[in-house]
Amino acid sequence: MATAHAPASAAGPGTGGPLAALRGRPALGKLLLLLAVAAVAVPLVHARWGGGAWPGALTADLSAPLGEVNDWIVSNRDSHPLFVYFLGHVSNAVVLSVRGVYLALLALGWAGVTAVAALVAWRTAGVRLAVTAGACFVVCGLLGMWVPTMQTLALMVVAVLASVVLGILLGLAAGLSDRTFRFLRPVLDTMQVLPAFAYLLPVVLVFGIGVPGAVLATVVYAAPPMARLTALGLRGADAGVMEAVTSLGATGRQRLLTARLPLARKELLLGLNQTIMMALSMAVIASVIGAGGLGDRVYQALSSVDVGAALAAGIPIVLLAVVLDRTTEAAGRKAGTEPTGRAALRGARGWALAAVLAAAVAVVGRLGGGRVWPEGGVVPVAGPVNTAKDWMVDHLYTGIPVIGGTADWAAHFTSWILNPLRGGLQGLPWWSVLLIVAALAWTIGTWRTALTAVLAMAAIGVLGVWEPSMDTLSQVVAAVAVTLVLGFAVAVGAARSERLERGLRPVLDVFQTMPQFVYLIPVVALFGVGRAPAAAAAVVYALPAVVRITTQGLRGVDPAAMECARSLGATPGQQLRQVQLPLARPALLLAVNQGVVLVLAVVIIGGLVGSGALGYDVVFGLAQGDLATGLVAGAAIVCLGLMLDRVTQPTARRSRKES
Amino acid sequence: MSESTAPAPARTTSGSAAPVFSVRGLWKVFGPRAERVPGSEYAGLPPAELREATGCTAAVRDVSFDVAKGEVFVVMGLSGSGKSTLVRCLTRLVEPTSGTLTIDGEDVLAMDRGRLRELRRHRAAMVFQHFGLLPHRTVLDNVAYGLEIQGLGKAARRAKAAELVEKVGLAGLENRRPAQLSGGQQQRVGLARALAVDPSVLLFDEPFSALDPLIRREMQDEVVRLHREEGRTMVFITHDLSEALRLGTRIALMRDGGIVQLGTPEEIVGSPADDYVREFVRDVPREQVLTVATAMRPPTAGDGETGPALRPDATVSEAIEAVVRSQQPTARVMDDGRLLGVVDHACLLDVVAGTGAHGVSV
Numbered sequence A: 001m002a003t004a005h006a007p008a009s010a011a012g013p014g015t016g017g018p019l020a021a022l023r024g025r026p027a028l029g030k031l032l033l034l035l036a037v038a039a040v041a042v043p044l045v046h047a048r049w050g051g052g053a054w055p056g057a058l059t060a061d062l063s064a065p066l067g068e069v070n071d072w073i074v075s076n077r078d079s080h081p082l083f084v085y086f087l088g089h090v091s092n093a094v095v096l097s098v099r100g101v102y103l104a105l106l107a108l109g110w111a112g113v114t115a116v117a118a119l120v121a122w123r124t125a126g127v128r129l130a131v132t133a134g135a136c137f138v139v140c141g142l143l144g145m146w147v148p149t150m151q152t153l154a155l156m157v158v159a160v161l162a163s164v165v166l167g168i169l170l171g172l173a174a175g176l177s178d179r180t181f182r183f184l185r186p187v188l189d190t191m192q193v194l195p196a197f198a199y200l201l202p203v204v205l206v207f208g209i210g211v212p213g214a215v216l217a218t219v220v221y222a223a224p225p226m227a228r229l230t231a232l233g234l235r236g237a238d239a240g241v242m243e244a245v246t247s248l249g250a251t252g253r254q255r256l257l258t259a260r261l262p263l264a265r266k267e268l269l270l271g272l273n274q275t276i277m278m279a280l281s282m283a284v285i286a287s288v289i290g291a292g293g294l295g296d297r298v299y300q301a302l303s304s305v306d307v308g309a310a311l312a313a314g315i316p317i318v319l320l321a322v323v324l325d326r327t328t329e330a331a332g333r334k335a336g337t338e339p340t341g342r343a344a345l346r347g348a349r350g351w352a353l354a355a356v357l358a359a360a361v362a363v364v365g366r367l368g369g370g371r372v373w374p375e376g377g378v379v380p381v382a383g384p385v386n387t388a389k390d391w392m393v394d395h396l397y398t399g400i401p402v403i404g405g406t407a408d409w410a411a412h413f414t415s416w417i418l419n420p421l422r423g424g425l426q427g428l429p430w431w432s433v434l435l436i437v438a439a440l441a442w443t444i445g446t447w448r449t450a451l452t453a454v455l456a457m458a459a460i461g462v463l464g465v466w467e468p469s470m471d472t473l474s475q476v477v478a479a480v481a482v483t484l485v486l487g488f489a490v491a492v493g494a495a496r497s498e499r500l501e502r503g504l505r506p507v508l509d510v511f512q513t514m515p516q517f518v519y520l521i522p523v524v525a526l527f528g529v530g531r532a533p534a535a536a537a538a539v540v541y542a543l544p545a546v547v548r549i550t551t552q553g554l555r556g557v558d559p560a561a562m563e564c565a566r567s568l569g570a571t572p573g574q575q576l577r578q579v580q581l582p583l584a585r586p587a588l589l590l591a592v593n594q595g596v597v598l599v600l601a602v603v604i605i606g607g608l609v610g611s612g613a614l615g616y617d618v619v620f621g622l623a624q625g626d627l628a629t630g631l632v633a634g635a636a637i638v639c640l641g642l643m644l645d646r647v648t649q650p651t652a653r654r655s656r657k658e659s
Numbered sequence B: 001m002s003e004s005t006a007p008a009p010a011r012t013t014s015g016s017a018a019p020v021f022s023v024r025g026l027w028k029v030f031g032p033r034a035e036r037v038p039g040s041e042y043a044g045l046p047p048a049e050l051r052e053a054t055g056c057t058a059a060v061r062d063v064s065f066d067v068a069k070g071e072v073f074v075v076m077g078l079s080g081s082g083k084s085t086l087v088r089c090l091t092r093l094v095e096p097t098s099g100t101l102t103i104d105g106e107d108v109l110a111m112d113r114g115r116l117r118e119l120r121r122h123r124a125a126m127v128f129q130h131f132g133l134l135p136h137r138t139v140l141d142n143v144a145y146g147l148e149i150q151g152l153g154k155a156a157r158r159a160k161a162a163e164l165v166e167k168v169g170l171a172g173l174e175n176r177r178p179a180q181l182s183g184g185q186q187q188r189v190g191l192a193r194a195l196a197v198d199p200s201v202l203l204f205d206e207p208f209s210a211l212d213p214l215i216r217r218e219m220q221d222e223v224v225r226l227h228r229e230e231g232r233t234m235v236f237i238t239h240d241l242s243e244a245l246r247l248g249t250r251i252a253l254m255r256d257g258g259i260v261q262l263g264t265p266e267e268i269v270g271s272p273a274d275d276y277v278r279e280f281v282r283d284v285p286r287e288q289v290l291t292v293a294t295a296m297r298p299p300t301a302g303d304g305e306t307g308p309a310l311r312p313d314a315t316v317s318e319a320i321e322a323v324v325r326s327q328q329p330t331a332r333v334m335d336d337g338r339l340l341g342v343v344d345h346a347c348l349l350d351v352v353a354g355t356g357a358h359g360v361s362v
């Protein structure tokens, strides 16, 4: 496996005296120290507990106590004051507001909703996006997905509003108080690297399956970016401006409202954008716990491998994502710049005109048509798509001369890469896995990140899910390796060719906005179900981020250094190897980190399409009402996410964020 | 502000009126347990040793001065000498460590939050090196900001702001945002914002250091004009000697947090207090700063009849011009028809060459 070589290769030949070599290469020193510790500890540990998988003596069986907690909650849901007076009200409020928004959307009628979307896009982002937004909703109707789209939208509206309020409150607290910031920041940072699936089970435990749980899971998942960016924006306010404001005698409140918040407008809007995108992503995934809407349609279709139906529900999700992202992004770009466009349409007047137009369209639409898209106006796509898929199954899956078929590829990937990797990881002595994790995390990061990573890994063992976790880990490692090879290759090309980069940019933009869930549809169509399709979905999901970060890193290399290399007569290959790659090291490490985090998220979701392991345990727990199994798997996912993030967390990322 | 319209007394060293700011034994120490430094055995240590011993930096050390009504009090020194810290102490944007500080006789350090806000809102307004404008507001709303903070209605504050935008020469740019203005224009906005609240003292912290030389000159003229027209008291921080000499009624020269010399431009240039100041003013064209009152010698018999008459505050370069024009050997220094002294070629050349020992006593 790739990772096992790293410690050995990092400890390359030293020059000069041994101490000088250590001082010049701190990584070497760390490894030697680790080696010394291992030399003492490993024989003892091995003698006591043996090698192989995590020793049974060191596990704690949590399923019994968790089962009890679950039973207690189930039996007290209607009687305990905590539920009756607090959680019950929360749950009711959520149900009522989602229902209210949903009815309001229906009352507006399909014409009205489409008009509102188009006009909002027009005011914030211009005519082109207005057309896209309008078309998006029309397509939703044409695909026969009007009602699920409205359900998803209603859930989104409530979840996003709650996330924004919660995020801004947390962000204000962290932005104005150093102590809160120091406490909240690592929590928020960590929450952002955890796979969405990990949030589902605790919520289900408390709220049960249904809309309240789905909304709350979405809020918990989507609020951190808002909180984080609010805090960073407030803290980043220009000190000179703040001092000037104070010098004029502004009160604390005035400073906040007239200076600090407006100065953070860009960050606030970026936070809104990220929150909306994450809320959409989660609202779709939360179909597993009863969110309904588009995600549910995809989920149901995937369970019966009905690619046509999945596609019909997936397209609206993608369109919604693109429109929401572009609109909020345009709002963020425009913040603080001079108003443009015709004077008659600026500011409040433009919005008033938009509101009047929308109202007019809504009234006309309701008089002429119904609340939902007319039955007759639906273009059936599921049938033709499934026909095409069947044709694919017959002609592309297998038996194509020379290149084989997609199913063959998947089978080969599974038997040649995934299986040996899984076998290898599960066969490694448990203590050696801990050592490898420590070595990787410590050489790339600090002793703190290494300690967290090792503890997280050990926690997985203690939870008693070592085997499935190694299975998941093997899928992650394989998918990350493929992602990095492809991503770095594309990025090197894009960094060199302006044309390629320009062509790639819109593709990356669209791919980066799509919710994770959607990626499962095409891979199931192409490769069927199993571990290989899940890995493929993970690769496709993580690739855009890796390509983008790497390209930016390579392009951001100091032009003076490149010019110097060129003037010395370096070939393009030498320039790349000796100047660009070393100087872009921080970006490359960040790309690896992002790649790992994103791959893990999708590999876990892959449990829905037969990738087994931890993701399947969660799905199984949810489906069977066996929350104990699901919760343990969820905790293991959290630990795995923590471990993978810390192992790949460069010191540079920490220190740069600190500044 | 009825008194602010009175014309400024050109170069008063000490007015008979009470001082605007009165500062005595002021300290500002940054660092851990800063309050132990003033008055202790550490107080006399040079900066490096102080940091070594305590981990503290004494940005302002034992500073005392008065700012008279209507004067331009310039604080000058190299970067890091504590000028910005000192001027921020005046309105407690930086909290002084020890010492006393009064404005119009009122103890600033004893003020509670509300009173301090009143001070900042109405009595002292500041202009900053990096402008400190609000990027999301138009020029007009930036200028009106101080009035908005005070709770003035929208129409009233906009009217007042429009007046000031006009006054600083930005008419027509009211609806621009700061990012669309040049540096000089942005600082005019900063100036207008400070003037809008009609403060009794204007504080400037290196307001023109970030500007191109030509623009800087223009802005200095603007300040001179403002001072001449309104006679507003100003505390002006700068690291630029020529700016200090151009604008200052009196100049305090700072080094390592302390004031090494405090006096009129003429005193600073004519009789530097120590080698540091001497080195500082070495390249100043002395004939443009020193007056004939400094350069003259007592009249001897027969001196009183001929030669052009000069006022005592005429500069030496003016005297040279007069002497050369009149083709007389000497010029007379006259005050109210009384002969104070005479300047001859030797006196004047001494000043230019910097060889004469001109102890200035005013």
Ligand SMILES: Nc1ncnc2c1ncn2[C@@H]1O[C@H](COP(=O)(O)OP(=O)(O)O)[C@@H](O)[C@H]1O
Binding pocket: B030, B031, B057, B058, B059, B077, B078, B079, B080, B081, B082, B083, B084, B085, B086
């Ligand atoms: N907030 C602060 N914390 C610690 N030291 C400071 C702080 N502000 C200023 N100093 C130190 O005080 C000294 C004087 O700074 P300053 O007043 O800004 O000088 P000037 O404006 O003359 O350049 C410098 O040595 C500076 O490093």
Ligand SMILES: [Mg+2]
Binding pocket: B083, B084, B085, B206
């Ligand atoms: Mg300064």
